[in-house]
Amino acid sequence: MRRRVMSMLVGATLAASTLLGAGPAAAGGTADGTAGGTPPVEFGDDWHDPVTAAPPVPRPHTKSCEVTVAEAQFKDFTPYKGDYAPPAKCGKGRWGKVVLRLDGKVKGRQYDRLGYLRIGGVEVLRTSTPEPSVDGITWSVEKDVTRYRETLSHDQQVEMLIGNVVNDTYTGIIDVKATLTFYEAAKPTKAPDRVLPLGDGKDGATLTTPRNSERIVAEVYATGSGGGCEEYWYLTVPDAAPYSCKADHGPYREVQVKVDGQLAGIAAPFPTVWTGGWSNPFLWYVIPGPRAFDIKPIEYDLTPFAGVLNDGRPHRVEVSVVGVPEAQTGWSTPVNVLVWQDEKSDRVTGRLTGHQESTPANTTKYTPGTGDEAHRLDTEGGHRLRVSGYVNTSHGRVATTVTRSLANTSLHRWTEGESTDALKATWTDRETVTTGRRAVRTDRTYTMDGTTTLGAGDRLRTEISLGDRAESVTRTGGRRTGWSVLDDRYDGDATYTANVPRDQRHAVGTSRERYRLTGDAGCYDRTIATAQGTLTRDHRRC
Numbered sequence: 001m002r003r004r005v006m007s008m009l010v011g012a013t014l015a016a017s018t019l020l021g022a023g024p025a026a027a028g029g030t031a032d033g034t035a036g037g038t039p040p041v042e043f044g045d046d047w048h049d050p051v052t053a054a055p056p057v058p059r060p061h062t063k064s065c066e067v068t069v070a071e072a073q074f075k076d077f078t079p080y081k082g083d084y085a086p087p088a089k090c091g092k093g094r095w096g097k098v099v100l101r102l103d104g105k106v107k108g109r110q111y112d113r114l115g116y117l118r119i120g121g122v123e124v125l126r127t128s129t130p131e132p133s134v135d136g137i138t139w140s141v142e143k144d145v146t147r148y149r150e151t152l153s154h155d156q157q158v159e160m161l162i163g164n165v166v167n168d169t170y171t172g173i174i175d176v177k178a179t180l181t182f183y184e185a186a187k188p189t190k191a192p193d194r195v196l197p198l199g200d201g202k203d204g205a206t207l208t209t210p211r212n213s214e215r216i217v218a219e220v221y222a223t224g225s226g227g228g229c230e231e232y233w234y235l236t237v238p239d240a241a242p243y244s245c246k247a248d249h250g251p252y253r254e255v256q257v258k259v260d261g262q263l264a265g266i267a268a269p270f271p272t273v274w275t276g277g278w279s280n281p282f283l284w285y286v287i288p289g290p291r292a293f294d295i296k297p298i299e300y301d302l303t304p305f306a307g308v309l310n311d312g313r314p315h316r317v318e319v320s321v322v323g324v325p326e327a328q329t330g331w332s333t334p335v336n337v338l339v340w341q342d343e344k345s346d347r348v349t350g351r352l353t354g355h356q357e358s359t360p361a362n363t364t365k366y367t368p369g370t371g372d373e374a375h376r377l378d379t380e381g382g383h384r385l386r387v388s389g390y391v392n393t394s395h396g397r398v399a400t401t402v403t404r405s406l407a408n409t410s411l412h413r414w415t416e417g418e419s420t421d422a423l424k425a426t427w428t429d430r431e432t433v434t435t436g437r438r439a440v441r442t443d444r445t446y447t448m449d450g451t452t453t454l455g456a457g458d459r460l461r462t463e464i465s466l467g468d469r470a471e472s473v474t475r476t477g478g479r480r481t482g483w484s485v486l487d488d489r490y491d492g493d494a495t496y497t498a499n500v501p502r503d504q505r506h507a508v509g510t511s512r513e514r515y516r517l518t519g520d521a522g523c524y525d526r527t528i529a530t531a532q533g534t535l536t537r538d539h540r541r542c
Contacts, residue, residue, distance in 0.1 A: 039531035043496075043507040046135040047533025048286045050293075053515035053526040054488070057099050057142045062184040065090035069100075070117065070160045074174040079161035084119055086153055087182055093153035096185030100125060100145045103177045107136025109502075110172025112275040114225050115162030116334070117178055120151045121197035123334045125178075126221040126295035128274050129162060130288065131281050132172050141293050145180070147338060149191040152180065192217075192338035198317055200334050206314035207337060209306070212348045214393050215340040216306050219297035220319055222255045222269050222333045230330025233323070234271050234425055234448065235412060237377050241366045243414060247325050250364040251425075252381035252408055254322040255333070257300050259308070260315050263357055265300030266385050268406050268429040269321070271448050273466060279452050280462035282494035282509040286530045290468040290488045297336070301433050303400040304389030307350025322360070344394035354388035354401070374413040374420065382407040404431045422451040442472045454498065461495040472519075484519030508532055 065087035072080035086093065102117075102125065110132055117125040124145050130137060145152070162174050198205040209216060224230045229245035236247035257265040272291050275284040284292070302309070309315055319333040342348050362381040369375040383406045390399040410425035429444040450464030467489050474482035494509025510531045517524040523542035530536055 039534040039536060041508075041532070043282060043285075043505075043509070043532050045503075046133040047137075048530065048535045049137050050130045050139040050286060050288060051528060051535065052287060052293075053513045053528045054294075055515070055517065055524050055526070057144045059099060059181075060096055060183045060186060062096060062186055063090055064184070065182045067180045067182070068177065069119065069180055070158055070176070070178040072160060072176060074113075074115075074162040074164045074176070075166045077161070077163045079159050082158045084152075084156045084158045086155070090182045091184045093149070094185055094188075095146070095149060095182045096187075096189050097144065097183045098146045098149060098152060099181045099183075100143045101179050101181065102127065102141040103138070103179075104129065104140070105136060105138040105175045106130075106132040106172045108132060108134065108171035108173075110164070110166075110170050110174070112281075113162050113164050113174065114223065114274075114332075115160070116221075117158075117160045118197070119148070119158055120154070120156035121199075122148055122151045122195050122336055123197065123221055123297075124148050124151075126223065126297075126334070127162075127293050128295070129174060130275050130293075131285065133285075139293070143294065146189070146191055148195055148336075150193060151195045152182075193341040193343075194339040196337040196339065198335040198337060200319075200332060204316050204318040205335070207309065207317045208312070208314045209309045209337070209339055210341050211310050211312050212342045212345045213306055213310055213339045214303075214342045214348050214391050214398065216302040216309060217338045218257055218265065218300045218302055218317070219336050219338065220255060220257065220267075220300070220333050221295055221297045221335075222267075222319075222321065222331065223272065223295055224253070224269065224321075224331050225274075228328075228330050230324060230328060231274070232277075233269075233330075234410065235421075235423060237412065238364055238366065241375060241377055243375070243377075244418060247323060247328075249323055249362055250377065250379050251410060251412070252323050252362045252379060254360075254381075254383060254406060255298055256320050256322060257302070258316075258318045258320070259302065259305050261318075262355070263385060264302055264305055264387065265402075266383050266404055266406055267298045267300065268408065268427045268444070268446070269298070270296070270468070271425070271427065271446055271466075273448075273464075278450055278462050278464055279460060279498075280494050280496070280509075282496055282507045283462060283464065283492040283511060285533055286535065287490065287492075287511045287513050287528065289466050289490050301400070301402045302337075303391070303435070304352055304354075304387045304402060306348065306391045307389055308352055310348055310350070310391075323362070342393045342395075348391050348393055350389060350391035352387070352389040353399075354386065356386040358382075358384040369415065374415050374422075377410075377412040379408065379410045379412070398436055401434045402431070403434075404429070406430075419454040420451065421453075424449045437477045438474065439476075440472065440474045442470060445469045458498045458500070459495055460498045461493070463493045464491070466490040482520050484517070484521065487514075487516045489514050512537075 273289040367376040388401040427446040447467035492511040496505040496507035512529040525541035
């Protein structure tokens with residue numbers, strides 16, 4: 001991607017559930033997988049509203065109550081602030097499920113923007129926006145927020161922001177409404193007893209847990225953004241290579257959590273592509289890339305540190321992103337800490353019993369281009385961490401071991417002037433949490449394979465495939481007692497004339513997403529496809 005093209009056409013995201021995918025009938029399709037309308041020869045002034053193949057949040061068939069949390073129009077960087085009060089009925093704080101829904105609309109011209117919703121200081125949603133058509137689009141995002149039930153049980157302050165710029169050129173005002181729907185519990189359900197917001201953990205924060213905490217999980221909404229090179233961190237190169245986005249040690253990134261200066265958790269960030277990404281918004285107008293509207297937090301099981309954290313004193317928790325050049329901005333890392341308490345104990349003691357860390361690996365090899373040969377950067381990185389500890393609870397001593405292993409390989413090729421720019425990369429994040437006789441292993445794999453070419457007549461073409469896969473297996477006493485596989489894949493190919501007004505771009509493009517979810521809960525398998533902004537396929541296999 002030429003930075004000149006990117007800065008002009010993609011723009012800066014200025015701050016980033018499930019985007020609701022309409023069923024076949026609602027989307028203009030039929031149950032046999034067809035969709036209404038013949039695609040136009042090229043993109044027009046309007047297109048299908050954003051949609052994904054992901055399933056909506058399952059909802060129980062129990063009594064429900066709805067509360068509006070925020071309703072605002074975002075024209076600048078002024079956050080919406082308001083008050084929240086929980087519903088008096090539908091369970092009075094012991095709800096079986098709580099579902100957040102964000103409805104948005106925007107029209108005119110606007111960049112993709114990042115935003116958040118916080119209730120009582122707890123980040124309950126981090127999201128981004130689609131880019132609008134002249135006539136306007138609407139979209140909806142759903143997210144299961146039952147884990148924040150304790151926060152939602154009390155009156156709270158609300159803050160929401162989708163940072164935006166509106167002027168004579170960028171006219172899109174982002175109009176959103178956020179609601180919570182509370183469902184009575186058909187049977188007792190579990191959720192964290194406390195949710196402790198720590199703000200943006202990159203500057204460090206103090207954490208004081210209840211003294212009877214028996215399980216502690218940190219979640220970090222890590223996003224590389226801000227409109228600079230960290231928005232495209234996976235493309236950065238060392239100083240020796242002639243490329244427009246630099247980072248001292250190349251593209252390897254790792255999100256770390258430390259407790260009192262000691263490494264407590266590692267994770268691979270998800271390589272999110274926003275809706276103006278890879279110099280080609282025509283790829284994402286209808287089907288966004290995986291997680292673009294659902295910024296899932298990275299979870300770190302800190303239970304091995306519970307014996308340390310339960311001493312009644314404040315402890316420093318810090319989040320950092322390895323690989324970001326010193327003093328470089330562009331990453332946001334808000335942190336929530338989820339705590340489960342031992343209701344039969346006033347004090348849960350314990351200790352950290354093991355801490356093993358491999359030497360971090362990060363190697364880059366730059367091969368200069370010659371003649372028709374492209375410049376090339378090969379990157380390999382990885383890290384491994386194993387921590388163990390125990391807590392003495394009312395139901396006995398419980399030992400927890402967390403093992404996490406990260407690996408990243410990438411091949412970045414580009415020509416002089418970056419008129420051709422290509423990346424093929426894979427990230428793996430493998431984690432096993434063993435608690436007593438129960439072990440949960442989760443293998444996450446993220447993939448990106450894309451090429452942007454600026455050819456004759458300033459015709460810019462982007463071909464890209466993105467993958468988001470997670471396989472989880474639970475074993476109890478060595479016997480498999482649970483499993484699930486999520487596999488979300490996006491493929492797109494779009495071409496337009498760069499450096500001309502919108503009505504002269506003569507854009508064409510296709511996109512496709514297949515979202516599969518299998519396991520103990522059953523089977524979900526849906527494919528949607530578009531051409532020139534028209535939904536051409538909506539097919540379910542399960």
